[in-house]
Amino acid sequence: MMNHDSVYDGLLGGDSSQWAFGTDFEDPLAGVDTTVPAGVDGGELAAYCLMLGDDTLVLSQRLAEWCSRAPELEEDIALANMALDLLGQARLLLARAAAADPAVVPVLPAGSPVPAEDALAFFREAGQFRNVRLAEVVNGDFAHVVVRLLLFSIARLAVLQRLSGSGDAVLAAVAAKGVKELTYHRDWAGRWFLTLAQGTDESRKRLVSALEQLWPLRDELVTAHPVELSLAAAGIGVDPAGVRDETDAVLDQVLAVAEVDRPQRAPLAGIGGRTGRDGMHTEALSRMLAEMQVVARAHPSGRW
Amino acid sequence: MVSLRERAAAVAGTVRDPEMPMLTLADLGVLRDTQVDGEVVVVSITPTYSGCPAMATMRDDLVHRLTDAGFPRVEVRVVLSPAWSSDWITEHGRAELRAAGLSAPGPAKKGPVGLTLSPTRRALTCPRCGSPRTEVISEFGATACKALYRCVDCFEPFDHVKEI
Numbered sequence: 001m002m003n004h005d006s007v008y009d010g011l012l013g014g015d016s017s018q019w020a021f022g023t024d025f026e027d028p029l030a031g032v033d034t035t036v037p038a039g040v041d042g043g044e045l046a047a048y049c050l051m052l053g054d055d056t057l058v059l060s061q062r063l064a065e066w067c068s069r070a071p072e073l074e075e076d077i078a079l080a081n082m083a084l085d086l087l088g089q090a091r092l093l094l095a096r097a098a099a100a101d102p103a104v105v106p107v108l109p110a111g112s113p114v115p116a117e118d119a120l121a122f123f124r125e126a127g128q129f130r131n132v133r134l135a136e137v138v139n140g141d142f143a144h145v146v147v148r149l150l151l152f153s154i155a156r157l158a159v160l161q162r163l164s165g166s167g168d169a170v171l172a173a174v175a176a177k178g179v180k181e182l183t184y185h186r187d188w189a190g191r192w193f194l195t196l197a198q199g200t201d202e203s204r205k206r207l208v209s210a211l212e213q214l215w216p217l218r219d220e221l222v223t224a225h226p227v228e229l230s231l232a233a234a235g236i237g238v239d240p241a242g243v244r245d246e247t248d249a250v251l252d253q254v255l256a257v258a259e260v261d262r263p264q265r266a267p268l269a270g271i272g273g274r275t276g277r278d279g280m281h282t283e284a285l286s287r288m289l290a291e292m293q294v295v296a297r298a299h300p301s302g303r304w
Numbered sequence: 305m306v307s308l309r310e311r312a313a314a315v316a317g318t319v320r321d322p323e324m325p326m327l328t329l330a331d332l333g334v335l336r337d338t339q340v341d342g343e344v345v346v347v348s349i350t351p352t353y354s355g356c357p358a359m360a361t362m363r364d365d366l367v368h369r370l371t372d373a374g375f376p377r378v379e380v381r382v383v384l385s386p387a388w389s390s391d392w393i394t395e396h397g398r399a400e401l402r403a404a405g406l407s408a409p410g411p412a413k414k415g416p417v418g419l420t421l422s423p424t425r426r427a428l429t430c431p432r433c434g435s436p437r438t439e440v441i442s443e444f445g446a447t448a449c450k451a452l453y454r455c456v457d458c459f460e461p462f463d464h465v466k467e468i
Binding site: 030091183 | 346348351353354355356357359360363379380381382383384385386387388417419420421422423424441442443444445446448452468
């Protein structure tokens with residue numbers, strides 16, 4: 001007999017293991033062989049996985065902030081769908097980082113059920129994040145999310161296509177799946193780019209303004225960090241500078257149809273040559289993390 | 305004589321997808337393999353999308369169904385490669401989708417991925433009235449794997465399972 005005074009009694013039915021969410025964490029790489037390939041440094045592989053995984057985690061959070069704020073319901077759902085894809089990729093990449101080098105995982109109180117990928121997402125400081133700064137800047141208007149996603153997805157799709165041939169089987173599998181997802185992210189962003197460019201004077205003005213604003217952050221997507229170069233040489237990673245020509249060509253295709261000029265603004269400099277890949281971020285990241293991490297940090301044992 | 309493995313595979317094959325319960329995990333192509341190793345049943349599943357939130361439920365459902373059927377130990381493994389494709393949905397699964405008012409996916413695109421700046425064109429028939437006159441409402445539906453369409457003749461909206 002269901003007790004209607006407490007909905008949880010009915011749901012649990014005396015067997016808490018029937019309750020799918022909240023009682024148990026699962027390993028997203030359960031049963032997957034996560035042995036570090038011969039000749040590859042586990043620490044370097046972990047750093048590389050954090051770079052790619054932090055890009056998608058941080059951008060996913062920014063996209064999720066659009067939830068209930070998009071101009072129409074369909075686009076609200078589209079943004080949430082893409083955020084979920086990127087979050088899924090982040091989860092696998094952060095879990096892969098933790099398996100490659102457990103030393104990267106923040107230490108939590110003994111007995112904490114928080115899995116490694118969540119510890120990486122919620123218990124690192126901004127300076128330990130390796131994402132490109134394009135992913136972290138504060139959301140603007142709808143044109144801003146379209147341009148950011150277009151710039152990101154063009155470069156990431158080109159990288160993932162090559163990464164699907166990685167000597168690391170886990171990265172190769174995550175990349176092959178990601179290719180399918182980034183393909184429709186890129187199409188979505190490209191179509192909206194055209195719609196806004198060819199729409200009203202106001203939509204075009206906003207689009208051009210968002211492109212000018214985000215352009216200095218684009219270069220980081222196609223600039224190699226030493227870790228990326230080292231793993232590219234080992235056949236594990238991809239040198240993002242190697243996809244620069246391809247990303248230029250795809251972007252030019254969109255700009256030509258949209259009749260929008262390529263911005264001339266110079267890349268945003270790092271600080272002492274250090275950029276997002278080195279943990280040197282804009283102020284926006286720590287503010288975003290403060291909100292994203294606050295509940296997990298208040299309950300490091302996963303109970304309240 | 306039915307082997308233990310066949311019996312375990314048959315039980316695993318009855319578990320349904322939590323998002324699209326008209327499909328079994330086997331019909332959806334998510335259930336990749338069932339093996340029996342000593343007294344442990346090892347079931348392999350693959351996510352449809354990287355962020356598929358139903359994986360935990362699928363795992364729990366598999367464990368419970370097999371445990372209830374008398375298999376004391378069940379291990380569910382994730383298989384990431386090859387990546388899931390909508391081409392893996394069985395003919396039976398496609399018929400079940402149509403019977404439930406959903407439109408089944410066409411063949412997935414293969415090979416190099418080009419930029420598509422025009423809307424995706426699909427020749428769909430309305431799963432309710434059979435009309436070929438349909439229009440897309442949104443490429444992004446209630447779950448990651450579905451697009452939302454509308455029939456121009458009977459005006460009913462319907463979900464189309466996307467090609468991936």
